[in-house]
Amino acid sequence: MAGTFTLRIVTPERTVYTGETESLRAPGSEGSFGVLARHAPMVAALGVGPVEFSEDGSRRQMATSGGFVEVSAEGTTILAETAEFGDEIDVERAQAARDRATKRLNQQSEIDRARAQASLARAINRLSVGGAS
Incomplete structure (x- = not known):
């Protein structure tokens, strides 16, 4: 069974999302990358593109434009310049x-x-x- 991890998506203005997810796909500066539970710790530059993650069995997507992603034992944090769900655009x-x-x-x-x-x-x-x- 796949595990879950805590995902936090934060911009300078607000915390956009906090919740549990099974997977994350993000646009890195050198190409997209994925994160699953128990991923090795890392820090990566976030590029412009959609961030996709699972929530309660369904896929969610948001538009982001630059920042950083930190993966640690405590979860994954996306520090984005901007982050918007589709219905916010x-x-x-x-x-x-x-x-x-x-x-x-x-x-x-x-x-x-x-x-x-x-x-x-x-x-x-x-x-x-x-x-x-």
Whole structure:
């Protein structure tokens, strides 16, 4: 039988989630990774993308944008810059952010491409988790 572990997801503004889970999948800076109960202790950079975890037999998903993940014997803590469940995402705002970032990337003038690409990745992530494309 698979065990469970305590998962805490925290942003600078609030504790977004605390509960027991059997598994976690998160976007790392070098690719996605998974965590199960009794995982070896580690610290990893959190990338932009969906965090997925199980809760009472069902899958939950939230959009995150950067931070750190700490796995320890006491549980797993995600310290995220932002973290939103799909029903918390303002889809119209995320679509507008995606459109602005795409427009900035397509302009011929000198722009901060890395910043525009990061903005686009965050918007696409939020739309994916928020249920819009």
